[in-house]
Amino acid sequence: MSQLDLFADADTPNEPPAPPAPAATPRRYLADLPPAPAPVTMSAQPRPKLATVKPKLAHYRPSLGNPHETAFDIAEAVSYAWHHAQGGAGIEVPIGVVATLALWPLRGPEAYLAADWWLSLDDDQLLTAFRECWARWWIMRPDLIDRATPLHKWVDDEKPGPTRARAVRAVVEAALTRGLLHLTSSDDPDARSTTDVMGALLAVMRSQGAHDALAEIHTPPEVAELMARMLLDDMPLQPGMKFDEPAGGTGGMYRAAVQVMREKDIDPHDFGWSLADIDDLAAAGAAVNAIIWDLGPHVLIACGDTLREGNLTEKAAQQARESFERRDELHSQAVFLAAMQKVEALVREVAA
Template identity: 45%
Template structure:
């Protein structure tokens, strides 16, 4: 299988803090502004993703329409977490070298088994770094654990992948700059459009449009709501920002973008989200990685009214998930050491013979 350049340097990201939130540095780093377009030495089949999309919310909706349309036309079935999970996994990708081979073309050139293996690699790699959030998003990738993915499922997976990429998913999420990655919520339209309107109403889901969320963030930040001046203090690093009915996290995305516009780093704040819908909470968990909200993020799947301690319970679960990750890594290191020792012994035996 060809090795794809799927990830930016994840090892450079700070270790998440699932237990208690550590104190933030006194002077958080100022995030970079959207970089200027750089010259490319040789012609590229696609331009480098260095400029913001002119209508990110509209493009996100078109991606959702394309992915949902393909899923329904190709009779994908009732497991709507599959198309949502496909787009979520693709949105997690940050190409390490933007001047390298065209990642979209590489992905679409894979055969079915390679494509499925790629999706498994995306989720497993991110689980190593954020097991708490990837575990919360489990519903979006559990289908990849099926012993055998039949030909029809593989065909639909490819069709949804192709639709999302060809409608410009990487133009929204493929940036290294977090401000550009968080221009919009690409998962909310997919989730809404693959789910019937009746199912949405049954769950009480009414997702705030991204443009409305942006406007609300600006209004609150300005301290003005319906011409009533409010006393709103400037945000301070270390503060806790919470949404008890988060959906896929759209309001917090807007809040994070406003912080960046003020020269603040969202990673220096605490974030928590709660939603009763499992798929919405899973999307919020993935989005917190896409939008680079930082290590102090907790996502709970619960009824905020019936479960006032949902965030605290989610943090306890996160600690357990991190402990399990560390235990698995410890066992893997032992196994790797044993295998290395066996190889050295076999090499020594072969030389002696």
């Protein structure tokens, strides 16, 4: 198994200046929502793009001019909104709210205008939308959504208290008005992988004591990009290669790696990606990121102590198989029940 070794030094590549941002479509609820960011690239060096990438959609640049700054701006706004609304100590809820908005399936150059729709929902409708989003992705990727359980199990509460509902709504508004959908709603996965919002949220919202206890060290995204480029620019990448991160956090190294791959017209779907982390929220964030960044079908994410338990990849593979088996069993039951209801309807029609 080939393992990413992304620790090296290099000079930061210069980025070209961003073109003027396009004018935003008039909005009802969010007149102050930032306009859609203009396309940019990671490096001044021209590189081929995948044939399926539309140039006008490549690399949204958020309103701050740097997607990583925007990610941390979103994280700080979400943290303030959650605590100001007295949401409580459970940071998995606000992080899960942001994950839901990021996973919402609407994609395209104007998908960020869905912010109007989100803010028009009442509390019950908002919770229903959250449940439908996670259910949709569970049908498609039960392995990743099961790993992300800490971020969505709270949506099963039928009657959340008024304080929780108010804090959730505050987080929704904070994330949307700071430009979250600019970073996550493009139909170009290369644009969606410009930064790691999940990692920024965890870095900002988790206490320093918790970071120390878990030995968490946040690798600056610009550093990850430099290390990925130094390693992968000259590496002969062949389909079928596997990468492994035994302490991968929310997957920031993989984010940088897939950007370099796509610049080389290499499809990340052709590679295997395994990641482990001792922190269940970090592993959950990595599962969400695997979908946002479109790492492909060959992703294994484990939660555990690599130093004590050794290689967790096989454990993650078994858990993934169980997730798909459970999904398939429930799907079969649903098909059977639908068929029975159809037969019963026909019997009633004949009897009438």
